[in-house]
Structure formats: structure tokens, C-alpha cells
Amino acid sequence: MEKVEVGFLGLGIMGKAMAMNLLRHGFKVTVWNRTVSKCDELVEHGASIGESPAAVIKKCKYTIGMLSDPAAALSVVFDKNGVLEAVSSGKGYIDMSTVDADTSSNISEAITAKGGFFIEAPVSGSKKPAEDGQLIILAAGEKALYEEAIPLFDVLGKKSFFLGQVGNGAKMKLVVNMIMGSMMNAFSEGLVLADKSGLSQNTLLDVLDLGGMANPMFRMKGPAMIQSSYSPQFPLKHQQKDMRLALALGDETAVSMPVAAAANEAFKKARSMGLGDLDFSAVFETVKHLKG
Ligand SMILES: NC(=O)C1=CN([C@@H]2O[C@H](COP(=O)(O)OP(=O)(O)OC[C@H]3O[C@@H](n4cnc5c(N)ncnc54)[C@H](OP(=O)(O)O)[C@@H]3O)[C@@H](O)[C@H]2O)C=CC1
Numbered sequence: 515m516e517k518v519e520v521g522f523l524g525l526g527i528m529g530k531a532m533a534m535n536l537l538r539h540g541f542k543v544t545v546w547n548r549t550v551s552k553c554d555e556l557v558e559h560g561a562s563i564g565e566s567p568a569a570v571i572k573k574c575k576y577t578i579g580m581l582s583d584p585a586a587a588l589s590v591v592f593d594k595n596g597v598l599e600a601v602s603s604g605k606g607y608i609d610m611s612t613v614d615a616d617t618s619s620n621i622s623e624a625i626t627a628k629g630g631f632f633i634e635a636p637v638s639g640s641k642k643p644a645e646d647g648q649l650i651i652l653a654a655g656e657k658a659l660y661e662e663a664i665p666l667f668d669v670l671g672k673k674s675f676f677l678g679q680v681g682n683g684a685k686m687k688l689v690v691n692m693i694m695g696s697m698m699n700a701f702s703e704g705l706v707l708a709d710k711s712g713l714s715q716n717t718l719l720d721v722l723d724l725g726g727m728a729n730p731m732f733r734m735k736g737p738a739m740i741q742s743s744y745s746p747q748f749p750l751k752h753q754q755k756d757m758r759l760a761l762a763l764g765d766e767t768a769v770s771m772p773v774a775a776a777a778n779e780a781f782k783k784a785r786s787m788g789l790g791d792l793d794f795s796a797v798f799e800t801v802k803h804l805k806g
């Protein structure tokens with residue numbers, strides 16, 4: 515792909531970092547965000563603003579969406595002045611939000627019915643990987659659009675997978691985040707158990723980091739959790755949304771997931787405690803609370 519104009523809808527934690535990366539790599543980027551003020555920093559770095567999702571689609575051959583959840587992803591496409599109003603033959607829409615397969619399929623059908631091309635391409639990796647262009651991209655849908663989008667994915671990620679028909683990217687992302695949410699709960703319980711047993715939590719981190727369970731998530735989040743510091747990299751409300759959607763996928767496929775179900779309860783509890791906008795590691799507060 516020559517450095518064509520790319521549209522970007524949704525400048526939250528992830529969208530802002532990803533759009534900034536595209537600008538840094540020489541792409542012309544036209545941005546839109548529901549809260550317009552979040553466009554300012556991108557404009558300072560050379561982006562243009564589109565008045566609406568439709569205006570962005572009209573201007574750009576390829577547009578990326580990075581929205582919070584299924585309701586937001588659908589609203590940006592189907593509402594007035596949305597993506598669908600401007601999609602026409604040859605336009606490509608790439609939804610990188612984490613949603614369920616049905617949401618993705620509905621968007622795909624509507625866009626292809628108007629002659630456009632669609633792929634879903636949710637990502638694994640958080641704020642820092644987004645800033646560093648180190649995301650893992652889980653794409654599915656129209657293969658031709660995937661191939662055309664590879665220069666974009668090369669900037670945004672360290673590896674992209676093409677997983678076949680629409681829905682497979684969404685499902686893979688939900689499986690991965692279901693595991694991540696369950697791991698975060700087990701990790702939180704271990705930190706509380708160590709503390710209540712008179713052990714040093716920092717020593718537990720050192721022990722974990724030397725063994726077969728060592729991983730970047732424990733390594734990065736552990737020290738901050740011990741300090742009760744939860745600056746949002748991946749908002750807890752989105753992790754709970756992913757657990758909910760993964761459990762629904764388990765319902766559809768009759769897969770029993772008692773560990774994930776328990777983890778979802780902890781994330782729901784954390785939301786009810788007002789922790790939804792903090793990092794998902796704040797579920798640790800819930801575990802501390804339950805253990806008295
Ligand atoms: N943060 C992370 O580590 C990761 C997140 N993800 C996924 O990426 C997506 C974005 O996450 P993140 O950037 O963290 O989330 P944020 O909450 O930071 O941003 C959400 C974005 O969605 C927009 N939005 C929400 N509701 C609507 C709506 N009804 N209409 C239009 N726009 C809307 C917000 O607009 P506004 O600014 O106006 O509120 C904002 O641009 C989510 O699906 C998340 O699960 C995937 C991998 C990692």
C-alpha cells in the first residue's frame with residue numbers, strides 16, 4: 515500500500531496510540547472521535563478531523579474502527595452519519611474493537627451489501643504495545659482487504675494472523691482474554707494468600723518470574739498491584755465485557771468454564787465497587803476485600 519489516507523474512528527487508550535503510530539510512519543490519517551476534544555493531540559501531530567464516521571469513510575479508502583464494545587461498534591456503523599451511509603464499492607472498513615462474532619457478522623453483512631470490504635482485526639496487547647507497534651492482530655473476513663491492510667498491520671503490530679471467515683478473529687480474541695482474565699484473578703488470589711500467610715508479595719513475584727509461570731503480565735502489573743496503583747492500560751470494564759462475551763461463546767458451544775465464570779463475578783464485583791475505569795488489575799481490590 516502506498517501511504518494512502520487512512521481513516522480512524524475511536525481515539526480511546528488504544529485508538530489514540532495506534533493512530534499516532536500511523537502518523538509517525540508517514541500515513542495521512544483522518545480521525546473522528548465521539549468526544550471531539552480527544553482529536554486535538556492527533557491534529558497537533560498532523561491528523562485531519564472528519565466531522566462524522568460517514569465523512570471519514572467518504573474521504574478515505576481504508577478506515578479503522580477502535581471502539582469500546584459491541585454497542586459502540588454498531589452505533590458507529592449503523593447510526594445517522596455512520597460508516598454505512600458512506601460505504602461504497604471499493605471502500606475497506608477494518609474493525610479492530612473487541613466484540614462478539616455476531617456483532618462483527620452484522621457489520622460485515624451490511625458493509626458488503628453496499629459493495630464495501632470488511633475485516634475484523636481485534637488485537638492482543640495493551641496500551642504500551644499499541645504505542646510501540648507491538649500488537650498481535652487477529653484478522654478475519656475478506657482476504658483481499660487483509661492483504662491490502664498488511665502495511666498498516668506492519669506498523670501497528672508485531673504479527674498478524676488471518677483466521678478465515680468473519681467471527682474467527684472475534685472468537686480468538688475472546689478466548690485469549692478469557693484466559694487473561696482468569697489468570698489475573700488467580701494471580702490476585704495468590705498475592706492475597708501470600709500476604710495473609712505472612713509472606714512477602716515481592717518475593718512471590720520474584721519466585722514466579724523465575725519459573726514456568728513467568729509472564730510479562732505478572733512482571734508488569736505485579737509491582738503496581740502491590741502498591742494499589744491501577745493506572746488504566748486496559749480498563750476493567752472492558753475486561754469484564756470480554757469475560758461476558760467469552761462466557762456467551764461458551765454457552766453457545768456448551769463449554770463449561772467455571773473458572774472464567776468465577777473470574778467474571780470478581781470483575782462484576784469490581785465494577786460495582788466503582789473500579790471499572792481503572793486498569794483490570796484493580797480486580798485485586800475485590801479479592802482483597804473478599805478475603806477480609
Ligand atoms: N486498552 C487495552 O489494553 C486494549 C483494549 N482492547 C479493546 O479495544 C477497544 C478500545 O479499547 P480502549 O481504547 O482501551 O477503550 P477506551 O474506553 O479508552 O476508548 C473507547 C473508545 O470508544 C468510543 N466510544 C464508546 N462508546 C461509543 C459510542 N456509543 N459511540 C461512539 N464511540 C464510542 C470512545 O469515545 P469517547 O472518547 O467519546 O468516550 C473511545 O474512543 C475495546 O474493544 C477494548 O476491549 C483490545 C486490546 C487492548
Ligand SMILES: O=CC(=O)O
Binds near residue numbers: 612639691
Ligand atoms: O485486551 C487486552 C489486552 O491486553 O490484550
